[in-house]
Structure formats: C-alpha cells, structure tokens
Amino acid sequence: MHKKSSKNFLSAIGYKRVTLEDLVVDFIIYVFLILLCIVTLYPFLNTIAISFNNAIDSISGGIYLWPRDFTLRNYERILVGNPAISQAIFISTSRTLSGSLLSVFATLCVAYVLSRKEFVFRKTLTPFVVFTMYFSGGLIPIFILMRDLGLINNFLVYILPGMIGAYNIMVMRSYIEGIPESLIEAAKIDGASEYKILFGIIFPLSLPVIATITLFVAVGQWNSWFDTMLYAGSNPMLTTLQFELQKLLTSSLSMAAADSDAMMNMGDAARTAVTPASIRSAMTVIAVTPILFTYPFLQKYFIKGLTLGGVKG
Amino acid sequence: MTSLGEKIAATAAGKPIFNIKSPLIKRIINQRQLIVLILPFMLFVLVFNYLPIWGWSMAFVNFRPGTSIFDSEFVGLAHFIEAFTDRNFIIAIRNTLMTSTLRISTGFVAAILLALMINEVKSIPFKRTVQTISYLPYFISWVVASTIVYTALSPSDGIVNTVLLQLGLVREPVPFMGNPDYFYGIVAVSNIWKNVGWNAIVYLAAMAGIDPELYEAACIDGAGRIRRILAVTLPSIMPTIKILLVLNIGFLMNAGFEQVYLLSNPSNIEASRTIDIHVFNFALRSGRLSYGTAIGIFNSLVALMLISVSNYISKKIDGYGIF
Numbered sequence: 001m002h003k004k005s006s007k008n009f010l011s012a013i014g015y016k017r018v019t020l021e022d023l024v025v026d027f028i029i030y031v032f033l034i035l036l037c038i039v040t041l042y043p044f045l046n047t048i049a050i051s052f053n054n055a056i057d058s059i060s061g062g063i064y065l066w067p068r069d070f071t072l073r074n075y076e077r078i079l080v081g082n083p084a085i086s087q088a089i090f091i092s093t094s095r096t097l098s099g100s101l102l103s104v105f106a107t108l109c110v111a112y113v114l115s116r117k118e119f120v121f122r123k124t125l126t127p128f129v130v131f132t133m134y135f136s137g138g139l140i141p142i143f144i145l146m147r148d149l150g151l152i153n154n155f156l157v158y159i160l161p162g163m164i165g166a167y168n169i170m171v172m173r174s175y176i177e178g179i180p181e182s183l184i185e186a187a188k189i190d191g192a193s194e195y196k197i198l199f200g201i202i203f204p205l206s207l208p209v210i211a212t213i214t215l216f217v218a219v220g221q222w223n224s225w226f227d228t229m230l231y232a233g234s235n236p237m238l239t240t241l242q243f244e245l246q247k248l249l250t251s252s253l254s255m256a257a258a259d260s261d262a263m264m265n266m267g268d269a270a271r272t273a274v275t276p277a278s279i280r281s282a283m284t285v286i287a288v289t290p291i292l293f294t295y296p297f298l299q300k301y302f303i304k305g306l307t308l309g310g311v312k313g
Numbered sequence: 314m315t316s317l318g319e320k321i322a323a324t325a326a327g328k329p330i331f332n333i334k335s336p337l338i339k340r341i342i343n344q345r346q347l348i349v350l351i352l353p354f355m356l357f358v359l360v361f362n363y364l365p366i367w368g369w370s371m372a373f374v375n376f377r378p379g380t381s382i383f384d385s386e387f388v389g390l391a392h393f394i395e396a397f398t399d400r401n402f403i404i405a406i407r408n409t410l411m412t413s414t415l416r417i418s419t420g421f422v423a424a425i426l427l428a429l430m431i432n433e434v435k436s437i438p439f440k441r442t443v444q445t446i447s448y449l450p451y452f453i454s455w456v457v458a459s460t461i462v463y464t465a466l467s468p469s470d471g472i473v474n475t476v477l478l479q480l481g482l483v484r485e486p487v488p489f490m491g492n493p494d495y496f497y498g499i500v501a502v503s504n505i506w507k508n509v510g511w512n513a514i515v516y517l518a519a520m521a522g523i524d525p526e527l528y529e530a531a532c533i534d535g536a537g538r539i540r541r542i543l544a545v546t547l548p549s550i551m552p553t554i555k556i557l558l559v560l561n562i563g564f565l566m567n568a569g570f571e572q573v574y575l576l577s578n579p580s581n582i583e584a585s586r587t588i589d590i591h592v593f594n595f596a597l598r599s600g601r602l603s604y605g606t607a608i609g610i611f612n613s614l615v616a617l618m619l620i621s622v623s624n625y626i627s628k629k630i631d632g633y634g635i636f
Contacts, residue, residue, distance in 0.1 A: 029430045029433050033431070033434070033439075039506070040449060040450060040506070041446055044461075046472070047460075047464070109351060109354060110354050110355075113351040120340040125355060128355070135616075138605075138606060138612065140605040141369060141609065144365075145360075145361075160357065160361070161361045194346035225454060225571065245456050246456045249456070249463065287454070287457055299445065303514060
C-alpha cells in the first residue's frame with residue numbers, strides 16, 4: 001500500500017527515473033549478496049558431494065558440487081553394522097525429544113505463573129530467573145555439583161541442568177501477557193482451577209510461542225556437544241552424534257595424511273574402502289539433515305521468537 | 314503486629330498461630346495452585362544455577378577430589394595470586410579480550426551492512442532467497458561448522474587455498490589452522506559466516522518500521538541512494554544499534570567456549586588459549602580444581618561488573634535496562 005502510493009506520488013512529480021548511482025549501487029549489492037549465498041552454501045554442497053563420492057577417488061581432489069564416482073558406501077559404513085554410531089543417533093534423538101518436551105512443559109508453567117500480575121512472588125522470582133542469564137558459577141563448581149548429584153555418565157545430565165532457560169521463559173511470558181486477562185477472570189468465576197486455566201485456556205492460545213520454544217530447545221539439544229564431552233564422553237552408551245562427529249574430526253586431522261598415502265597404493269582393493277574424510281562428510285550430512293528438514297518451520301517460528309524476544313526482564 | 318502473648322492466647326483459644334488475616338499469608342494461601350506450578354522448577358534453578366556458588370569455597374582451600382572442603386587446608390588468596398603470576402593465565406586474558414572484541418565488533422558491522430544491503434533489494438523473491446540462505450548456518454552446530462572451517466582452510470585441498478593460489482594471491486598454501494597469527498581472524502570470520510544472516514534480522518525488522526515518507530522527503534530534496542541510506546536508514550536503526558552494542562559489553566569476557574575449543578589445536582594454542590580453555594585444559598583436566606575455581610570466580614565477577622555497566626548505560630540511553 002505504502003510503497004505503491006509513494007511510487008505514484010514520486011512518478012507524478014517526476015522522481016521515478018533511475019540514476020547512474022542507482023544502477024551502480026544495485027550492481028554492487030546484487031554481486032555481493034550472490035557471493036554471500038555462494039560462500040554460505042558451497043561448504044554444504046561440497047560436503048554432500050564428497051559424502052556420495054568414492055572415498056579413494058575423493059583423495060585426488062577436484063570434487064566441488066557434484067560427486068564424480070557416485071557411491072553409497074560411505075553411508076553404508078556408518079549406518080550398517082556400526083553400533084557406536086547407531087547408539088549415538090539413538091541418544092541424540094532421545095535427548096532431543098525428551099529434553100524439548102520437558103523443557104517446554106517447565107517453561108510454560110514458570111512463564112504462566114510469572115505472567116500473572118497478582119502472583120505474590122512475581123517481584124522476587126522474576127529477577128531470580130533473569131539473573132541466571134548473565135551469571136554462571138563457573139565450569140569447575142558446576143562440574144563438581146554434577147558429580148555430587150550423580151549426573152556424570154547419566155542420561156539425565158542432558159535434560160535436567162538446561163531444563164529452565166531464562167530467555168525462553170521471558171519470551172513465553174511476554175506472549176502470555178498478551179492474552180486478554182478477561183479470559184482468565186471469566187474462567188475463575190466459573191470456578192476453574194489454575195491448572196485448568198493453564199492447560200485448557202493458556203496452552204491452546206499459546207501454541208505459536210510453544211512451537212517457537214520447542215524448536216529453540218530442540219535445535220539446541222540436537223546440536224549440543226559440550227555437555228557430552230564434559231559429563232558423558234567416557235561412556236560409549238551415552239555419546240551423541242555431534243560428539244562422535246567431533247571425535248572423527250580430531251582423529252582424521254592427525255591421520256589424514258598417512259591414511260591417504262597408504263590407501264592410494266592399495267589399488268583395486270581400496271575401491272570399496274572409506275577414508276576419514278569421506279566418513280566425516282557422510283556424518284556431517286547425517287548431523288545436518290534433521291535441521292534441513294525442519295528448516296522451513298525453523299525459519300518461520302524462530303523469527304517469530306526473535307521478534308517476540310525484544311523483551312525486558 | 315500482634316504480640317507473642319496475644320499469639321499464645323490465640324492458639325489457646327484454638328486459633329492458628331499464623332495471623333490468617335495477614336495479607337501476605339492470605340495471598341499465599343489463595344495462590345497455592347500457582348505456587349505448586351512454579352515451585353518445583355524454581356528448586357531446579359536454585360540447584361543448577363545458584364548452588365554452584367557454594368563451590369566457590371574451593372578457591373580458598375587446597376581442594377583434592379574425593380575429600381570434603383572442610384578437611385582441606387585453608388590457603389586464603391594463594392590460588393588467585395598463583396593465577397595472576399601465571400604467564401599462561403595472563404595470555405588467556407589477552408586472548409579472551411582480543412577474540413571477543415574482534416568477534417563482537419566485526420559481527421556487528423557485518424550484520425548492519427548485510428541488513429542495509431538486503432533492505433535495498435527490490436525483488437521480493439531474491440530478497441527471500443538471500444535471507445533463507447543466510448540464516449542457514451545459524452542452525453548448525455559448532456561441531457559441524459568447525460568441520461567446515463577445517464575442510465575449507467586445509468592447506469592440501471581446502472577451497473580457500475585453492476582460490477588464493479588460482480588468483481595468484483599466495484605462492485604456496487597457507488597453513489591457516491596451524492599458525493596462531495591467523496587464529497583471531499579465523500574466529501571472527503567463521504563467526505560472521507555462521508551468524509551474520511541471523512543477526513541481520515533485528516536490523517531488518519527495525520528498517521521495516523521506517524516511515525516511507527522519510528524516503529520521499531529525502532528524494533524530493535535530491536538525495537541519491539547512498540545519501541538516503543546514510544541520512545534515513547542508518548539514523549532510523551541507530552537506537553537498535555546502540556542497545557545491541559551496549560548489551561554486547563556484557564559478553565566481553567566470554568570468547569565463546571565451543572567455537573574456540575573446536576577451532577583450537579596444539580599449534581595455535583598461543584592464540585586460542587582463552588580463559589575458558591585455560592580452565593578446562595589446564596585446571597579441570599589436570600585436577601587443579603582450586604586454581605581453576607579461583608579463575609572462574611574472577612571471570613564471573615568481571616562479567617557481572619561488565620553487565621552492570623552495560624545495564625547502567627542502557628538505562629541512561631533508553632530509560633530501561635536489562636534487569
């Protein structure tokens with residue numbers, strides 16, 4: 001509307017003509033943005049190409065956007081008969097599902113209570129929660145605490161410590177505060193309990209922000225690597241996909257040179273072999289795929305969350 | 314306020330000892346369902362976010378794992394003194410400040426520039442495509458991102474070295490990851506690669522709210538494209554820029570553990586040893602828990618101070634702070 005009217009107005013007074021400056025600026029911007037897209041996308045496309053290319057063939061280089069010698073061998077090696085990776089995929093999936101469900105439930109409860117203006121401890125508990133965004137007890141005290149709580153090499157360490165995220169609570173609270181208070185008042189007059197109000201009225205009305213927070217937490221859970229390394233890295237039953245991928249990166253950095261030389265000399269026998277680099281590419285693709293599949297939702301709801309996120313404590 | 318005598322008399326008369334008419338108690342009882350909803354989770358916050366402060370006592374004793382803090386020998390500030398006379402810790406402070414300053418400032422400028430450029434694009438499909446692509450790396454983990462950085466910067470077949478050689482900018486491949494001189498730059502550039510699209514969203518949202526009449530007025534006054542960007546767009550997003558800049562002061566002591574750790578290796582440790590890395594590699598792993606805790610306390614307190622400063626400034630600027 002605005003744009004159209006302003007265009008008509010400008011053309012009416014003769015300001016619509018394109019100047020040389022316009023052309024130059026447009027040209028620079030388009031070139032730059034196209035370059036940015038290439039730089040962003042290329043590493044992904046290149047990784048996908050290498051993951052589908054014969055490992056030995058990849059050593060000679062020159063794979064850019066398309067596999068030269070197509071094979072599924074790299075994926076086969078990871079997904080078939082590799083219990084460590086299957087277990088890692090299972091753990092990553094479990095922590096993502098259970099961690100996000102529990103965290104969203106907790107966030108909803110806390111955010112709802114803090115959104116009620118008459119709540120007796122609102123003024124005390126809001127800063128109590130917000131402060132945790134800016135303060136940390138430090139790596140070692142937290143580690144000692146986890147040890148004392150028996151959370152080392154325990155699946156719960158993925159779920160419990162990060163269950164309450166102050167930022168998520170603030171985002172959800174500001175959304176719930178936007179729901180008309182009269183709805184809550186009316187339900188109260190009808191004798192509804194707080195639980196009924198929360199799960200019967202607030203919950204269905206907050207679905208957009210719940211979707212946002214669920215995705216926030218789920219992406220964080222799926223991508224999380226540090227907690228595995230710190231608290232559960234020594235237990236092969238509890239390692240995650242990100243952790244296994246990182247291990248592969250570290251080992252392939254030191255092995256790559258020696259390996260590639262050895263495999264070059266193996267000739268035909270090496271046709272079906274894999275290299276650390278090709279396995280790593282395939283693992284990367286597996287680690288990124290869930291993100292790519294949910295990307296349309298991520299984009300929609302994350303941006304919603306970000307615009308909601310202009311909240312203050 | 315009732316006196317004790319009256320309370321005893323009241324109890325004797327079969328009334329509860331709490332004054333049920335007291336407004337606070339009354340509100341608590343009325344809101345018991347709300348309290349039930351929030352209390353368990355507040356206990357979690359207390360345990361996981363506040364209880365570690367108790368562990369700070371480790372910094373003042375010679376703590377050995379497996380023993381109690383009370384049985385450990387009290388040493389006062391010895392561990393703090395040890396830290397500040399440790400050359401490696403001083404290097405760690407320098408690296409932390411260098412990394413975070415460079416990362417925050419370049420990330421900031423890049424996001425603003427990208428937003429200004431996207432805002433100038435008139436074709437809606439092109440705009441959407443650029444945005445969709447530029448957010449993508451934000452959603453991947455630093456593990457995957459660091460794999461990509463290592464692959465791209467590899468001296469043997471990395472794309473960056475290939476391009477540099479083709480263009481004739483270098484004579485032989487540059488060992489980017491093996492030289493501490495490049496480390497700050499690699500952290501800054503990989504941070505831009507991963508986050509610039511995402512960080513630009515805030516500015517684009519601010520630009521969407523600019524009154525088109527301002528551009529019309531500028532046009533009539535004869536302002537060209539560049540002039541309009543500098544005289545209308547930039548001043549309009551200035552409040553957003555200021556607030557985000559101030560908020561970022563609070564993160565100066567935070568170099569970003571995952572990113573730095575995953576990009577660090579023995580050959581660039583001179584530059585990649587930040588405070589977090591120092592505590593993790595040279596205190597936690599080697600069992601020097603008291604020493605590491607002392608550094609952690611210093612870090613937490615300085616960070617808290619920086620956040621108070623940024624909170625104070627943001628209150629001055631727009632009337633309300635982060636707390």
